[in-house]
Amino acid sequence: MKKSIIILSTIIVVLGAVLCGAYFYNTHLSDECELEAFSFKVPSSFKAEDAGSEGCCFKCFGEELSIWSYHQNITLEAERNSIKDEDIIKFEDLEDTPYDGFVSTLKLYSDEKKVEIFGIFGTDTNYLVASCDCSPLKAKLIVPVIKKIAKSAKYTLDFRLADKPDTFDCEYLNVYTGPKYFYSATVGSKRYCSAKTDSQLNKPELQNLDKSDKVLSFAEGYAAADNYSKAHYPRLHITILDDGSSPAELADKEVNELQEKKKSSAMLTRDQQELLGFNCEHIYYDPNQDLTNGIVCNDHYYFSKGEYTYHIETQYHKNADENDMADIKEMLDGITIK
Secondary structure (H helix, E strand, O other), X not given: OHHHHHHHHHHHHHHHXXXXXXXXXXXXXXXXXXXXXXXXXXXXXXXXXXXXXXXXXXXXXOEEEEEEEEEOOEOHHHHHHOOOHHHEEEEEEOOOXXXXXXXEEEEOOOOOOOEEEEEEEEEOOEEEEEEEEEOHXXXXXXXXXXXXXXXXXXXXXXXXXXXXXXXXXXXXXXXXXXXXXXXXXXXXXXXEEOOOOOOOOOOOOXXXXXXXXXXXXXXXXXXXXXXXXXXXOOXXXXXXXXXXXXXXXXXXXXXHHHHHHOOOXXXXXXXXXXXXXXXXXXXXXEOOOOOOXXXXXXXXXXXXXXXXXXXXXXXXXXXXOHHHHHHHHHHHHOEEEO
């Protein structure tokens, strides 16, 4: 009897040691990893798959853990608010980490036997994201690993959105964006951007125009919006052309294209308005006046100075509040045509 107890105790001790060793091997940070904007450490058991400059995928307790750099012109609070309360199983703000962030365990509606782990942490709209779909039991093991990774993370870029107000200056115009907005611009073949990546600022494209005719493309939007809606709108675009077209010709072309695409409920207005001290051909376009949510309105302004034709477009949500329209005015007030 004693011999059986001794053998059983030995097995339990050995098994416990193996499990502790396996857990330590899978959770102790040892290997350095580098992405576009962050460096961080992972356990030596992690084997990187599909590794790239912006992200990679690791095996963690037999599950796929994806970690990637993420730039989005929104605040961390907006990320928090984008998660619905009814989807949350567990939510934890990160503590004792170099950057603010959180790890959430969420319901995975596509597979009720699994949960979704989503962790995000970073600085100045540059974030490191960790995501994994796994069983609830494995989530209890993987979440602590993500917390450790968050503690090891280091932001490797010098750029900070909040450092100082931004000013864009070239031979055609000067734009003061202030600390509230960031921009992306192309002058000739040279790219300029007040953020490390400008994926959120879609540059305007006029159809059927040769690239050599476009001497400048510029886009401006919120540097750090407090919700996803404002991350995309309001928005300002500037295009400068050297194709010999007059403002009226470009406005007519724009109207014709919009009329071809519009639905019966669309609103299209063409008139003349003053902007930045210039008499402009103006177009207002509301794609669907019967809807009140999710509709983006556009104001197009065309004017000439010297040999160049300027196209300024402002985009904003339909029924935008006074703050949104004040932001559009603030963007416009920061433009000086040379």
